[in-house]
Amino acid sequence: MLVLITYDVNTEDAAGRKRLRQIAKQCVNHGQRVQNSVFECLLDAAQCRMLQAKLLTIMDEKSDSLRFYYLGKNYQTKIEHFGIKAGYDPQDILML
Amino acid sequence: MLVLITYDVNTEDAAGRKRLRQIAKQCVNHGQRVQNSVFECLLDAAQCRMLQAKLLTIMDEKSDSLRFYYLGKNYQTKIEHFGIKAGYDPQDILML
Incomplete structure (x- = not known):
């Protein structure tokens, strides 16, 4: 399933920037950074629980806000993109 | 239906900050800002097309990235929140 992860942190602060880097590092193991603090990850239920546990420790x-949106398996029709960084299919990434 | 809107803009730039304020202003007419550049809006299909058209002009x-995620009507079970700014029910906002 596709899990959208959004992370709000004050990046004027060095510690905040470090946490954002760490969050991104964990998320891109399972998908892609589509915006500065928005990640799309392809996960099964067990991977999702593990990633969630890791992110909660980071x-x-x-002071931070972390949100998970569960878009299911048929996510292709549920996403539209405009502007820079065109849409991608996260499945392509995992197949590499 | 719930539409999640994420907007990536360089806010070190005054013009970028202005565009983010304008995007936020349009989105909060239909929902709530849940993170600095993440908005959850309750829209029907016509409202969604109108809001999308407005945001594209802003x-x-x-240089910016704008993404729409369509979470449908049964979105309550598809969202999880951790940290500051606790989750809310966008329907509550529209009922005010």
């Missing part, structure tokens, strides 16, 4: 729950 | 297609 984030600062008192 | 964004700079050569």
